[in-house]
């Protein structure tokens with residue numbers, strides 16, 4: 169009887185037994201990312217283990233490396249919150265000098281990447297280190313108990329963006345971190361989601377195989393911080409793609425004229441010109457994504473805030489070169 | 500054959516780095532130590548030093564990259580000063596806690612505000628509790644030698660702690676002095692290749708570094724840093740002895756000068772030690788029984804040596820270019836605490852001086868002497884004294 173090859177390696181580097189919350193989408197992202205990395209290393213260097221990880225402080229760090237235990241089956245180092253990219257630079261330089269073949273994976277949350285770690289990230293990308301930087305984007309500082317970051321979406325509740333008489337929750341649009349990364353004209357930038365794991369694995373492999381720096385921003389759910397049902401992580405992440413909230417794309421060598429936008433699915437109508445997506449008519453309203461999460465609950469009492477969010481999402485797609493129509497839910 | 504030449508302390512530090520053959524250097528320019536990374540860039544550009552030089556975007560990333568490289572098991576180096584060192588502060592604790600033998604050359608400079616690029620020791624003194632070893636150079640030769648010594652101590656299995664070597668801004672960093680560059684082969688023999696015993700970020704033997712520790716383990720980890728600092732005292736003596744045997748230059752944690760029959764001993768660090776030794780000669784000519792002592796090692800604090808020194812004097816006059824907002828300067832606190840339970844102990848008087856590059860002249864030292872003499876004669880005196888203050892602009 170023929171045995172089907174599993175879609176991604178059965179090797180584990182992020183082992184069971186870590187202390188993440190049940191249903192943590194970021195844990196799923198890290199597990200997939202390391203598997204993808206391993207496959208890429210096997211294909212590129214003939215050695216599935218040829219990588220090391222430098223990780224920023226945050227949820228994924230504290231749940232995986234509690235002395236005297238570790239969830240890591242790969243060489244792994246954590247130094248501080250803001251410096252995963254700089255630490256990875258040092259590791260990469262050391263590997264180069266030692267003649268070790270392989271690639272360094274730097275990992276940070278949205279806080280450790282988009283906020284406090286932005287400078288170190290920019291430096292690392294600009295210096296062209298052979299590092300893949302993976303930003304797992306759960307859209308807030310979860311490790312310190314759900315405070316807003318510059319990657320928190322408009323309208324979201326966090327403990328430092330609480331809705332109130334004078335507040336609708338987070339009042340700034342989400343930062344376009346992947347575009348900032350791409351502005352460094354590095355070989356590879358991509359957004360991904362645990363709502364599309366095959367795509368994520370493909371992108372991580374691609375990132376791991378390029379020579380030079382790469383940046384991948386993966387949207388991942390956090391049931392604790394998003395106040396969402398534990399078992400609906402992947403579904404929610406997929407809805408973010410299908411409603412237009414989270415665009416999936418790739419940018420190579422900082423070529424903003426050639427952003428590879430991907431079809432969102434979910435019945436969306438996609439218009440192409442010369443193979444390139446130029447317009448998307450989404451079928452599912454963003455409310456379908458929002459309503460599964462307690463962090464957006466208050467918005468449903470202020471529909472104009474949801475409209476505001478819709479406008480921001482359109483503006484984001486416009487920067488990506490795509491005209492989108494975002495439906496309102498049927499009354 | 501060693502080369503005798505003249506150079507600035509910054510160049511001496513770069514030469515020391517070259518001789519130590521670090522595999523990764525990460526640095527960011529800051530006055531007064533900018534010449535260190537510049538010189539190293541030249542060495543690397545000319546193929547005289549086979550290292551990866553990461554031109555980072557900040558000191559925070561410089562030290563972070565050093566931690567990454569050191570965690571990957573290679574010898575690393577960086578240089579900084581003042582605000583740069585302060586920006587590294589958080590990571591200094593981490594480097595020590597992770598037991599990574601990184602070496603930093605620091606051109607000792609004042610801290611803002613007001614912004615000031617000249618010499619005092621507040622930068623390194625502020626990092627005295629990070630777990631790093633601290634050496635202070637009196638001259639450019641010492642800047643070079645102490646960096647080599649720092650590597651040897653830092654990488655010793657009984658220690659495994661990072662180390663910083665301070666040399667005074669402009670007084671040394673930019674002043675040309677005779678320096679002997681030791682033979683590379685001798686340095687190679689002295690230092691050897693850095694080969695960490697444990698696997699570091701090795702895919703074949705993966706380990707997890709920089710973990711989280713709950714209360715059940717944190718204290719023990721801190722204890723190990725403390726213990727390593729304790730061990731360093733002995734190791735430093737051994738390394739000093741070996742250095743002297745190989746290179747002929749003698750180092751001591753506390754170097755004494757005309758202390759044998761001294762009543763008042765002036766204690767200081769760095770380049771000020773030179774001035775103070777001369778001042779002691781001058782006092783001796785006038786029949787004043789004065790001596791000098793220079794702290795070459797400040798962390799680990801040389802407890803035994805301080806106790807021995809204290810037996811020799813009636814007054815210890817501490818001359819320090821730093822302030823803590825407790826009682827006086829850092830040296831004053833360390834000396835006082837070290838001697839508090841001794842049966843026979845000298846009176847300790849603290850002098851804060853030379854901050855932000857203010858010259859320390861014989862006139863200033865006369866002012867200090869007058870107060871120290873009051874203490875010697877049992878008259879009333881102030882424990883903490885600011886010397887050379889311009890009272891007219893206060």
Ligand SMILES: Cc1ncc(C[n+]2csc(CCOP(=O)(O)OP(=O)(O)O)c2C)c(N)n1
Pocket residue numbers: 225226227228249250276277278279280281306308309310311312317
């Ligand atoms: C310099 C510094 N400031 C603040 C903190 C506290 N802190 C640790 S993790 C964290 C938030 C992490 O957020 P993010 O990067 O989004 O990762 P997540 O916890 O969501 O996985 C904060 C604020 C710290 N460790 N260091």
Ligand code: SF4
Pocket residue numbers: 187188189190191192193194195227228231306310311389390391392393
């Ligand atoms: S708080 Fe969120 S990101 Fe952190 S472990 Fe729990 S689910 Fe994962």
